[in-house]
Amino acid sequence: MNAKKFLSHLLSSSSYRGQAVHIEKIGGGEAVYDDLQTPLPEPLVASLRSKEIERLYCHQVQCIELLRQGKNVAVVTSTASGKSLCYNLPVLETMLSNTQARALYIYPTKALAQDQLRGLQRLAEGAPGLELLSGTYDGDTPPDTRRRLRDKGSIILTNPDMLHQGILPKHTGWAPFLANLKYVVIDEIHSYRGVFGSNVANVIRRLRRVCALYGSNPQFICCSATIANPGEL
Template sequence: MVFNLLLTWALLKALNRLTGIRWWEQTMSYRICPRCSGFVEVRHLGKHFKVICSQCGASYQTQPGEVNDQIAAYFRFMDVMEGGEPSQKAKVKPKAPQRREPPSGYTPPRSKEEWERQIKHAGVPSLKALPKVVQRILADPAHYLVKYQQFPDTTPDPGCEIDNAPFDDQLKVALKRQGLTHLFQFQEDAVQQILAGKDVVVSAPTATGKTEAFAIPIIQQILERQVGWGPLRAAEKRRVQAIFIYPTKALARDQSGKLAILASSVGLDVAVLDGDTPKSERAAIFRQPPDILITNPDMLHIHLIRPRDPIRRLVRTAQHVVLDELHVYVGAFGANVHFLLRRLQRICPRLQLIGASATVANAQEFAELLFGRSVTSIYCDTGKKGVIHFLMLYPERISQSTMIASVARELVRHDLKTLVFANTHKNAEVINLIARQTQLKSA
């Protein structure tokens, strides 16, 4: 028994000489060092904790009773690194947390009266008029409130009600069932121009309803041309009547769900054809073509250059082509798409071209160059946004990373979807680690 213990101790000492690690110490490894992003190891040495970066050599040793566990020791190491970088060779002597000074010439508002003065200056009558989550963030003594500003909600100009729109009765019922009771003015203008057969480019901010602006009138025209309804149509009458082109497969798959719900409510079919489409689904598309085909430029280019490719026969009945995310088609990619559209126009003689984008500048000129045709521009400069609360905070008793994680935790606690941006990948990893250690689900 004694011999076995002595042998084990000798082996551990030998490993210590070879690796420099005391294997009998309790250790815990992290992946983040604030300086070099290397591995950081936390060792428990009786009453002390020692934090060491295996890559750059930065280290810190706690005093007895300073922290209670390895996680707290790691956070103390992070605070010391942010307050003043430790030596790469020598141990870092612990120092008391230093109060962060605000910018020169600035008096931080700490009292409730000063907060209210800033908030009233922003147009808010009182603190109670703010959402609870904003009140809790403002009341946190761990940071200063430097600036508060409120941006009012905005919405595009209203258009006609769905009941007064030039749509089929079944389409009106389907739209109202999905909660769409009226159109915005730019949507109404787009509907009128598309129903008139014009080539159109729709330019509107994100999340304002661009998809509905071109999808609804196209569905309306398909309904006007079809003989029967949905499954009552004869099989020989089924054909691709509209092609929706998205620059990437991921975006096409993302938008296909919304389009499928809208089209299926009036008996129309939607299918996605790209490189990820299984062979069985491709065969079903060729056997029974959908009314609306969703694809990407690369897929069309590969198959349209082949004279006897089945996709040429599939798309030759199309009468509408939609290019979403129009701003992507620039440079060599844009030139290739331009010639792709010219090939489509030779295959499909009666083709209406429609473009949409949220960010393209001078949309009409851009679309005319891409399409090779004159187009009608539909423009909306007002997005659909809720009230925005802008808070500029400055940490007082904690590090900046800890403050960001604390604010994010408060937002999540109030069931708000939260997105955190950081200046560097390293800072993002640190914030994510702190959030996870405080039981906040983050990625």
């Protein structure tokens, strides 16, 4: 049921009669598209087309171009505006040309990580010739799956607590993954505030130090729909 039908259902229900005091319709804006200087690899283009995506939004193009230049990026755009493609596309593009490349996605909750994993896997499965292992690494992950992700995982989705307790203290076992770590994605960056935010900041500092130990310098991609000061990150 879409929003329009749901609203109509509420208004027609006797239980809610007279409770709607104001209804306002805000028209959608025109989408602004752009083209990449160098097109995406054909497997990713095919995957996007299978999802009826023919062109990328301008913010997606800008993010991909900056990442191709080796820069860190903060993406701040509204909900349901395609933020996940801003990082999934360049990550998968890199893995098509470098099968040893690794990526770490950090989410504030396990539920969000599971949801984003499904979208990532659908995108990857639609790309011919792209074979990679991805999965969530959290407190619910069985021991055998943890070992498999640690040893063979290309993209691991986790949370700050698991990074702090389950990965960084055992970094010697994660040496191959960390040595080839190319991207770190931190989603919902606005949720890291106050004491919790300070704690997570120190966890990320530890991650960068451990990566340096193994000779890697990953790019960081931070995402939010609400943060007001992305330039200060």
